[in-house]
Amino acid sequence: MKRVLCILLASICLLSLCGCHGSAERHTFAVPDTFDESQTYEITFWAKNDTNLTQVAIYEQTIEEFEKIYPSIHVNLRLYTDYGRIYNDVITNIATDTTPNVCVTYPDHIATYLTGEGTVVPLDDLLHDKKYGLGGSEVRFDAPTAEEIVPQFLSECYVNGNCYALPFMRSTEACYVNKTYVEKLGYTLPEMLTWDFVWEVSEAAMATDADGNFLVNGQKVMIPFIYKSTDNMMISMLKQSNGGYSTASGEIEIFNDTTKEILYTIAEHAGTRAFSTFKISSYPANFLNAGQCIFAIDSTAGATWMGSDAPLVDISEDALIDFETVVMPIPQQDTEHPQMISQGPSVCIFNKEDSGEVLASWLFAQYLLTNDVQIAYSQTEGYVPVTHKAQNSAEYQDYLSREGENNELYYAIKLQAAKLLLNNTENTFVTPVFNGSASLRDAAGQLVESVTKSVRRKETVDEAYMEKLFADTTSLYRLDQITADGSGKVVLGEMPTASIVLLCSLGGIWICLGAYYLAESVKKRKK
Amino acid sequence: MKKIIALALVCVMALALVACTGDNSAVTTNAPESTVAPETTLAPETTAAPEVKVMSYAEYDAAALDSAVVIEAYVQAHQSWWDNKITVYAQDEDGAYFLYEMACSEEDAAKLVPGTKIRVSGYKSAWAGEVEIIDSTFEIIEGNYVAEPTDVTALLGTDDLIKHQNKLVSFKGMTVKAIEYKNGAPGDDIYVTVSYNGNDYSFCVEMYLTGPDTDVYKAVQALNVGDVVDIEGFLYWYEGVNTHITAVSAAK
Numbered sequence: 001m002k003r004v005l006c007i008l009l010a011s012i013c014l015l016s017l018c019g020c021h022g023s024a025e026r027h028t029f030a031v032p033d034t035f036d037e038s039q040t041y042e043i044t045f046w047a048k049n050d051t052n053l054t055q056v057a058i059y060e061q062t063i064e065e066f067e068k069i070y071p072s073i074h075v076n077l078r079l080y081t082d083y084g085r086i087y088n089d090v091i092t093n094i095a096t097d098t099t100p101n102v103c104v105t106y107p108d109h110i111a112t113y114l115t116g117e118g119t120v121v122p123l124d125d126l127l128h129d130k131k132y133g134l135g136g137s138e139v140r141f142d143a144p145t146a147e148e149i150v151p152q153f154l155s156e157c158y159v160n161g162n163c164y165a166l167p168f169m170r171s172t173e174a175c176y177v178n179k180t181y182v183e184k185l186g187y188t189l190p191e192m193l194t195w196d197f198v199w200e201v202s203e204a205a206m207a208t209d210a211d212g213n214f215l216v217n218g219q220k221v222m223i224p225f226i227y228k229s230t231d232n233m234m235i236s237m238l239k240q241s242n243g244g245y246s247t248a249s250g251e252i253e254i255f256n257d258t259t260k261e262i263l264y265t266i267a268e269h270a271g272t273r274a275f276s277t278f279k280i281s282s283y284p285a286n287f288l289n290a291g292q293c294i295f296a297i298d299s300t301a302g303a304t305w306m307g308s309d310a311p312l313v314d315i316s317e318d319a320l321i322d323f324e325t326v327v328m329p330i331p332q333q334d335t336e337h338p339q340m341i342s343q344g345p346s347v348c349i350f351n352k353e354d355s356g357e358v359l360a361s362w363l364f365a366q367y368l369l370t371n372d373v374q375i376a377y378s379q380t381e382g383y384v385p386v387t388h389k390a391q392n393s394a395e396y397q398d399y400l401s402r403e404g405e406n407n408e409l410y411y412a413i414k415l416q417a418a419k420l421l422l423n424n425t426e427n428t429f430v431t432p433v434f435n436g437s438a439s440l441r442d443a444a445g446q447l448v449e450s451v452t453k454s455v456r457r458k459e460t461v462d463e464a465y466m467e468k469l470f471a472d473t474t475s476l477y478r479l480d481q482i483t484a485d486g487s488g489k490v491v492l493g494e495m496p497t498a499s500i501v502l503l504c505s506l507g508g509i510w511i512c513l514g515a516y517y518l519a520e521s522v523k524k525r526k527k
Numbered sequence: 528m529k530k531i532i533a534l535a536l537v538c539v540m541a542l543a544l545v546a547c548t549g550d551n552s553a554v555t556t557n558a559p560e561s562t563v564a565p566e567t568t569l570a571p572e573t574t575a576a577p578e579v580k581v582m583s584y585a586e587y588d589a590a591a592l593d594s595a596v597v598i599e600a601y602v603q604a605h606q607s608w609w610d611n612k613i614t615v616y617a618q619d620e621d622g623a624y625f626l627y628e629m630a631c632s633e634e635d636a637a638k639l640v641p642g643t644k645i646r647v648s649g650y651k652s653a654w655a656g657e658v659e660i661i662d663s664t665f666e667i668i669e670g671n672y673v674a675e676p677t678d679v680t681a682l683l684g685t686d687d688l689i690k691h692q693n694k695l696v697s698f699k700g701m702t703v704k705a706i707e708y709k710n711g712a713p714g715d716d717i718y719v720t721v722s723y724n725g726n727d728y729s730f731c732v733e734m735y736l737t738g739p740d741t742d743v744y745k746a747v748q749a750l751n752v753g754d755v756v757d758i759e760g761f762l763y764w765y766e767g768v769n770t771h772i773t774a775v776s777a778a779k
Contacts, residue, residue, distance in 0.1 A: 049710065056711035079710040088610065282655035286766060315766045453662070456593040457650060 029121045031129050032355050035138065037072045041360035043101035044076045046089070048345055050301055051081050052312070054380045058373070066367045069140050073360045075102075083109070083345075087438070094119055099350040101361040107156055107430075108438040110164045110348055115435055121349040122162040126362050134366060143366050148389040156430045157346050165346035166365055167386040169377060171301040172340045172421045172428055173232055173330050176284070176413070178294045180323035181205065181216050192335040193328050195237070198225055198295050199265070202274040205294055217321070221292045225275045226284040228298040230452075231445030232341050235431055237262045238444075239341075240333035245444070250434035252479050254444060255470040263451045263469075267461045270452040279449055280456070286314055291321030297330055299343065300382030300417035307413045327416040329424060342428035344383065375399070379409060382417025391422070436482035443477040581646065584621035596651045596660060600624050601672040602643040603695055604761065604773065606735035608636035614735070615639060616693065616761045616771075617647070618674045623693035625659040625763065627652075635667075644670030657764040658692060676759045684726050688768060696762045696770070698723070700778045703754045706747065714739055717747050719772065721758070730758065730770040737773060746775045 045063070049055040056079060063075045078100070080086045087109045093099045094116045105113075113120050127146045131138040135145040146154070149167065157165035175193055182189055185204045190197060202224035207215045214222040227233045234254075238245050243258025269275040278284060284296035285305035296306065304312045307325035332338045347368060349361045367373065374385035375396050385391050400419065404412035421428070431437065450469055455461055474480050579597045582590065587598050600617035613636050615626040626647055631639070639645070649663025676697040682688040683698070701721040709716040717732040737743045750756065759774040 051709060053711045060711075079712070079715070081709070081715070280652070280654075282766075286655065319766075453593075453650075457595070458593075 027351075027353070028118060029351050029355060029358050031125055031132060032359055033131075035132065035359050035363075036356050037070075039072060039356055041073045041357050042076065043073060043357065043361050043364060044078060045364065046078045046080065046086055046100040046103040048080045048083060048086060048104045050381055052304070052380055055377065058376050058380065061376075062368065062373050065372070066364055069367075070360070070363060073364065075364055080104075087112075101352065101357065102347055102349055102365050104168065104345045105165060105348050106343075106438070107159060107165060107346065107433045108441055111159050111433045111435045111437055113348070114159060114164070118351050120164050121351045121358055121362075122164055123157075123166065123349070123362075124163050127163060132359060132362065134369070139363065139366065141367060141370055144369050144387040144389040148387050149369070150386055150388060150391075150425065152342070152425060152428070153386045156342060159433050165348040166369060168345045168347050168368055169301070169374075169383040170342060170344040170386055170421065171299050171381070171383050171417075172342060172424065173229070173236070173297055174300045174303070174382070174417050174420055175328045175330050176288055176296045176298065176303075176306040177326045177328055178288060178291070178323045179326045181291070181294045184216055189326060189328070190335075192338060193295075193331040194335060195265075195331040195333065198331045199269055199274070201294065202269060203272060206272055206274050216294075217291045219290075219292060221287075221290075223273065223276045223281055223287055223293050225269070225295045226277065226281060226287055226293050226297070227275075227448075228278040228284050228296075228302070229445065230277050230279070230448035231441045232343070233297070234259070234262065234444040234448050235441070236330060236339065236341055237333075239429055240339050246432050246434075246437065246440055248432045248434075250432065250436060250482055252440060252474075252482060254440065254447075255474065259447065260466050263447060263466065264461070266448055267451045267455045271455040273456075275452070277449060277452055280452060283314065285310070288325075289313060289321065290315055290319045291323060295331075300327075300421055301344065303327070303382035303414040303417035304380075304411060306417075309407045309411070310413070311408050311411055325413055327413055327420055329420060329427075338424065338427045340424060340428055342425075342430050344386075371395070378418065382414050382421070384418050384421050434482070436479070439477040439482070440479060443473050443479060446473055446476070579648070584619060587624070587651070588622060590651050592651055592653055592658075594651055595648070597646065597648045598624060598660070599644060599646045599668065599670075601641075601670065601674070602639045602645060603641055603674055604736060605636070605639050606733065607738070608633055609735075613639065615645075616695075616736075617645065618694055619672065623674075623691075623695070623762070625657060625693045625761075626663055626665075627654075627659045627661050629660075629663045629665055631665070638667060642671040642673045644668050644672070655765050656767065679762070680723065683723050683728065683768075688762075689764070691762050692764055694762050695773070696760065698758045698770070701728075701756055701758055703750050703752055703756060705752065706750055713748060717744070719747060719750075721756075728768055728770075729765075730760065730768075730772050731763070731765075733763075733771045736761075736771055743772060743774055747772065750775070 047059050059077055063077060067074060083106060086104065090099060090103060090113060094113065099119065110120055127133055129136055135143045153167040153170050157163055157167060177189065179189055182201055185201060187201050205214065205216045205222060205224040209215060213220060216222065235245060238258060241258050241262070244253030244256045246253055266275060281287070284293060284298050285302065287293035288296040288306060289308065289310060298306070304310060308320060308322050313320065329338055330340055347365050349358060349365055352358050369387055371390045371393055374387060374390035375393065377383065378385045379399060385396065390396055400415060402410045403415040404410060431441065447469065451461060454465070459465070579595045581597050581599055587596055590596055600619045602615055603618050604616045606614040608631065611630065611632060612628040613631040614628055617624045617626055629647065644667070645665045646668050647660060647663050647665045649660040652659055652661045674695045676695045677691060678699060679688060679691050679696045680699045682691070701723050703719065704722050704727060705720040707718045709718060716734050719730045719732065721728050721730055732744055732747050755778040756775050757778050758770065758772055760770040760772040763769050763771045
């Protein structure tokens with residue numbers, strides 16, 4: 001009886017431990033055999049637009065068309081204009097188990113979402129499912145196959161060896177150049193921009209007359225070089241210089257001598273006010289279009305805002321200046337081997353209890369890759385479609401051939417921006433994705449912003465400054481808490497007191513049980 | 528001995544249950560809390576503002592861009608708190624300040640009701656024409672003042688309008704020319720184009736200041752092109768005047 005009691009209690013203890021482990025994990029999604037359309041599915045789609053109402057209209061049109069094909073699925077659209085807000089809202093909603101079904105995202109963000117295990121659906125099985133996979137037999141629209149997605153773009157959606165997203169659109173960065181002013185300053189644009197050229201021309205543009213008007217534009221304002229995304233700036237400069245950023249598994253390498261050299265260079269030109277950033281000054285496009293900037297680096301997905309004839313403008317008409325705009329790759333260290341970032345929205349699917357709901361989400365995500373959606377959306381900005389199927393279609397090729405026919409759909413700068421990526425897809429790169437890579441990216445940008453602000457504030461930027469900046473940035477973005485095992489786990493800190501007490505008690509009880517058993521055995525022998 | 532063991536086991540089971548309960552919530556919420564989230568709770572800047580004496584509005588106005596500033600002013604309104612930052616519209620009897628993304632805990636944000644006096648340390652900056660204080664911290668001090676709107680209708684289109692930047696102001700007899708949602712549908716900012724004396728001006732219902740549930744958001748939604756209205760708001764600047772509307776009513 002005592003033995004039975006002991007075994008029973010030990011079993012309960014073990015069961016209680018098992019119960020603790022992963023008690024709140026969501027079940028793993030398995031592709032259902034059939035899509036049950038007797039049910040109605042209400043799915044939410046969190047999308048990002050570039051403050052571009054045409055994009056909004058395309059999302060709405062896409063949903064309308066999709067719901068006609070699948071009447072049992074209703075898609076609710078929620079729009080954002082900022083990836084950061086989506087990221088923060090998703091994190092909040094993971095905690096309350098109210099994530100959207102389909103969400104525009106960046107792989108860096110997915111790596112963070114994955115810390116809630118089972119939160120994001122791995123798409124590996126879905127991609128190749130014969131019935132419901134990409135171009136599957138039961139899919140009711142003309143979807144691309146997995147092989148028809150540009151491999152480089154699809155590979156960007158893998159985290160820890162699993163595919164967690166579908167690419168939706170791709171862009172890169174471009175340098176939108178006021179060629180008129182470059183030539184007015186006595187320079188000729190090279191085939192490929194170098195950093196040295198951009199810095200030199202920028203400094204030359206700072207000359208003023210006795211009244212403080214800049215000679216190149218005759219105005220009181222001139223910021224020759226403005227970078228929109230300073231995280232991309234640092235990342236690209238490091239990549240081109242073979243400077244460390246991070247290892248694939250998440251070891252932080254950014255705090256190195258190459259980074260310091262880059263920051264000293266930036267400080268030099270921020271000090272003369274030849275360089276500034278979006279966060280410090282404003283949108284590069286506004287300065288470019290007002291003739292107050294010569295090199296404006298922004299996404300190709302911002303091309304419709306760039307140039308004298310831009311269809312989207314945020315400044316008053318009387319502030320617009322007439323000049324020739326040239327779309328070029330970002331400045332390079334090695335012009336023979338150009339390198340530029342690959343970016344753009346992807347979509348992930350969040351796991352739900354009802355596998356039918358997840359399948360409905362997948363079908364919608366897949367619908368976003370159809371030619372109609374891909375081509376229409378890519379035409380709203382300097383995006384490129386993510387499938388060869390769309391890129392090679394007659395409709396898209398016709399679009400590309402009509403560059404400059406008007407200043408709306410065929411706006412020359414926008415088409416040149418798209419072609420820049422199409423011609424340089426093999427020259428693009430992405431940064432490693434791991435839990436914490438989003439923070440590292442923010443930190444990279446913060447380094448540039450901090451140095452730029454500091455020199456504007458007349459602070460001394462020297463070795464001591466750099467050491468403090470590195471230490472503060474590490475602390476601010478908690479980069480010292482990122483582990484390098486690639487598992488996406490972070491250091492969780494000390495074990496809670498309750499857990500320590502529990503484990504000690506369990507250990508103690510096993511000792512007591514052992515002691516009791518021994519004592520009983522001894523008693524029996526004596527008897 | 529049996530009793531002791533039984534008691535110990537009961538305690539262990541109880542602890543196990545408690546620990547499991549804790550774990551459950553941890554697993555649910557662990558994802559965001561254990562992530563390496565940026566910019567939370569930590570000061571956003573790497574350098575502290577140097578010691579500067581409290582400035583009058585005139586001294587602040589005269590201060591160079593990018594210089595360290597310390598001012599005392601009264602909160603008039605703020606945008607929604609987010610990520611340990613808050614954007615505040617502040618004013619005193621002499622002028623107004625836009626305190627962009629001031630470091631602020633959620634607990635302190637609740638204390639920033641209209642009228643609250645604060646001392647702010649940061650840097651004077653300008654973004655797209657909007658003069659603001661950035662990278663700032665604050666402390667609440669004794670005092671209370673709620674500004675009345677200043678009628679600046681007559682200053683529209685003049686160089687004097689910008690002298691009232693960031694103040695609570697009013698415009699009388701503005702004609703609505705266009706209403707446009709930032710995202711094409713209700714929920715985000717509303718862009719309102721109004722005209723006065725033949726010139727158009729772009730105003731805005733800033734959703735982080737006055738969101739879709741507020742009276743002013745609903746009132747602007749109900750406006751029609753051609754309506755003649757009186758408008759109150761904060762004289763924000765974005766490549767020109769871009770008032771953040773806080774109240775709208777039929778013109779009197």
